Amino acid sequence: MHGLIKENIQLNRKVLSELSMHEPYSFKALVDISRHAFPGNKTAVSPKKEGLAILV
8 A cells, every 4th residue: 555655546445445356457466556656675576578479
C-alpha cells in the first residue's frame, strides 16, 4: 500500500482484492509498480514484456 501511495495510485484494499481475483495481470503490474517505488528494494524484478511477443 505504501508503495502505491508513494506513486500517487489511490486504490483501497477492496479494489485491490477484486483486481487480484478478476484481473491478475493488472494486479501484478500494480505490485511491480509498488516494488519499484523504493530504490533500495533489491527483490524488485523488472517487468518482462513476454505477452507482446506471444501476440505478434
